[in-house]
Amino acid sequence: MIQMKKIEKAFNHQPALRKVDLHINRGSVYGLIGSNGAGKTTVIKLLAGIYEQDNGEVTIDGKAVYGNISLKNRIFYIPDQPYFLRQYTTKQMARFYRSLYSNWNEERYDKLQEAFDINVNKKIHTFSKGVQRQVAFWLGLSTMPELLILDEPMDGLDPVVRKKVKNLLIQDVAEREMTIVVSSHNLREIEDFCDHVGILHQGRLLLEKDIDDLKSDVHKIQLAYKDGVPEGLLPQLNVLHSEKRGSILLLIVRGNEEDIVRSIRKTNPVVFDWLSLTLEEIFIYEMGDIGYAIKNVIV
Numbered sequence: 001m002i003q004m005k006k007i008e009k010a011f012n013h014q015p016a017l018r019k020v021d022l023h024i025n026r027g028s029v030y031g032l033i034g035s036n037g038a039g040k041t042t043v044i045k046l047l048a049g050i051y052e053q054d055n056g057e058v059t060i061d062g063k064a065v066y067g068n069i070s071l072k073n074r075i076f077y078i079p080d081q082p083y084f085l086r087q088y089t090t091k092q093m094a095r096f097y098r099s100l101y102s103n104w105n106e107e108r109y110d111k112l113q114e115a116f117d118i119n120v121n122k123k124i125h126t127f128s129k130g131v132q133r134q135v136a137f138w139l140g141l142s143t144m145p146e147l148l149i150l151d152e153p154m155d156g157l158d159p160v161v162r163k164k165v166k167n168l169l170i171q172d173v174a175e176r177e178m179t180i181v182v183s184s185h186n187l188r189e190i191e192d193f194c195d196h197v198g199i200l201h202q203g204r205l206l207l208e209k210d211i212d213d214l215k216s217d218v219h220k221i222q223l224a225y226k227d228g229v230p231e232g233l234l235p236q237l238n239v240l241h242s243e244k245r246g247s248i249l250l251l252i253v254r255g256n257e258e259d260i261v262r263s264i265r266k267t268n269p270v271v272f273d274w275l276s277l278t279l280e281e282i283f284i285y286e287m288g289d290i291g292y293a294i295k296n297v298i299v
């Protein structure tokens with residue numbers, strides 16, 4: 001379990017994080033989203049043990065992260081611009097990490113070579129941004145981290161590589177309970193990759209939720225009736241939003257799916273469609289003001 005308790009961090013007396021509490025379970029893929037300057041990188045660098053907090057606690061399995069070398073051996077951090085030693089090739093960088101990380105797995109490194117198809121004898125800085133990022137993933141996964149921290153990880157990767165990388169990451173989560181913390185501006189990317197989401201805004205964590213819980217509790221339904229909407233229907237449902245589009249009634253409803261279906265079926269609609277809701281819509285309908293703040297801060 002990774003925990004931040006009442007974390008405060010300022011730069012030049014300007015607060016970047018204000019009493020942030022955060023909880024990440026082992027084996028979870030946790031998406032941290034927020035606009036520019038929200039504090040994502042600061043959170044990530046605190047989790048990676050690069051920054052020390054001014055106040056509060058950052059712990060993994062109850063142990064303080066900052067200055068803890070044995071914990072750092074189990075963490076791998078890929079920044080938005082991956083860093084490599086100057087003039088190093090992938091082979092040399094692999095040798096460096098092998099000497100640094102006690103869980104380095106040579107077999108994994110060899111196997112991942114097939115996935116990435118990168119010339120190990122070429123200097124890394126001569127590769128494109130996207131290929132350099134692939135080198136970072138390759139080496140990072142070969143250290144067999146328990147916690148992989150990714151800052152804007154998919155930037156500069158084409159859709160095919162993006163998919164390949166996501167599959168490799170999910171495989172490690174499934175097979176050995178690796179935990180991933182990933183920061184992004186992009187709610188849609190978080191939506192299909194993460195199981196938990198935390199939203200940072202101006203240095204505060206607005207909310208932290210299980211994405212499946214969010215999705216299983218709010219529904220979008222389209223209905224139409226031959227003789228208009230029956231009077232008794234809406235009071236039976238927990239309606240967060242309703243909208244008439246011609247003869248179609250669009251409802252956003254909170255509650256148990258089976259109960260909702262039962263109530264609606266009794267009213268004999270001529271159209272009854274269950275539509276999918278995006279995470280963005282859920283935030284807006286479910287969280288009112290916070291939802292609108294999120295809509296305004298996230299692309």
Ligand SMILES: Nc1ncnc2c1ncn2[C@@H]1O[C@H](COP(=O)(O)OP(=O)(O)OP(=O)(O)O)[C@@H](O)[C@H]1O
Binds near residue numbers: 035036
């Ligand atoms: N090393 C630093 N020195 C001074 N100020 C900093 C430093 N790092 C971050 N900050 C400030 O802290 C605040 C949070 O920055 P941070 O980089 O954590 O945000 P972010 O959410 O990652 O933003 P972005 O999406 O633009 O990368 C910003 O106001 C930023 O200017």
